[in-house]
Amino acid sequence: MAGNAPTASEYVVHHLTHLNNTGHAQKNIVDWSVINLDTMFYSLSIGLLTVFLLWLAARKATSGVPGRFQAIVELLVDMVADQAKGIVHSAESRRFVAPLALTVFVWIFLMNAMDLLPVDLLPRVWEWIYAAGGGDPHHAYQRVVATADLSATLGMSCGVLLLCLWYNVKIKGVSGWVHELFTAPFGAHPLLWPVNFAMQIIEFLAKTISHGMRLFGNMYAGELIFILIALLGSTATVFGFLGHVVAGTIWAIFHILIITLQAFIFMMLTLVYIGQAHEGH
């Protein structure tokens, strides 16, 4: 860390503050007038990169001998198609749900993979750009892992919730679904209606919140550990340097598993929740 070195606490807080449209950290827990520009930038660019890569493979897809790139994309498509077939028992729904799951998997994987970049690299570049533009680098916030932003992960899990509601209505009809809301899981007795309904609402809330929180929590914790490891290196002692190298290596290797696993889990839960919307209780 150059210049007037921040304290460890300042360093961590600086790294965990989003670049948003207000220019300073968000004050309230929920504020719909704020939008995180860094999250949107990385999420959108990586999302576009995702569909561009997939489109690149799809454009040249032939039934002949596939190239390596086509083969890896086909592998992914085949994997997602198999999972979707086993979980969502409606060929018509799968026409949208399976491609969505594929996009989600690749997209989240790539967003998570941003965690493997050196933790100070892009934030420092942004500080330079910000300072070159005349700003105070202490207020040049930048978080590069979009999935470590709760708004982003909950945004996606709310998307899954909307799909669940849509398919519930589509498959069971409005009356069928309302009937299910009040009679499942405990039974059709009128006294049980409120209990059933409460359970159903809790279930939807729990599914959606845990879906978004799980990804967020894993990536946020991973990012924080990278920041702490970087702090260890910043002590500029032999121990700190070795600790930074060794711990950073081990954590990064372990994190390869986590970013893949979390992307896979998010995709699988997307399929599972939508699959459940197709089945009666």
Added chain:
Amino acid sequence: MNLNATLIAQLVVFFILGWFTMKFVWPPIVKALDERAKKIADGLAAADKAKADLVLAEKKVVEELRKARESAGDTRAAAEKQAAKLIDDARAEAARLIAKAREDAEAEAGAAAQRAKEALREQVAALAVAGAERILRKEINAQAHVELLANLKQELQ
């Protein structure tokens, strides 16, 4: 750990990317995969068929070879028979020719001997007459003794 409008934006992006994949990515890749699966299945079926055809062809070859060998044997047997017959015929013809030649020769020899005998007989008769003339010192009338001479000729035969 705050919630803000990013959530809404991310939700919208989520659906747009999903829609894009559904529209432009998924169908061509799945189509290619299905087509390749079909190609491979067809290829495997063709390979199986080719294998079965090969077995049939090999069987046919063996059968044809057997037939060819058989017919070659037949031909040879017929040729040998023909040759034997030709040799036999030739031998029989030769034997016939030899026999005929011998017969002819014998007949010739017989005729020559007969002719010699005839000549001798003539001469014997003449000699007998001449001898008798010498003995009798006179001429014998051959006319008068023609019967006697004929008898003598007869006896000499």
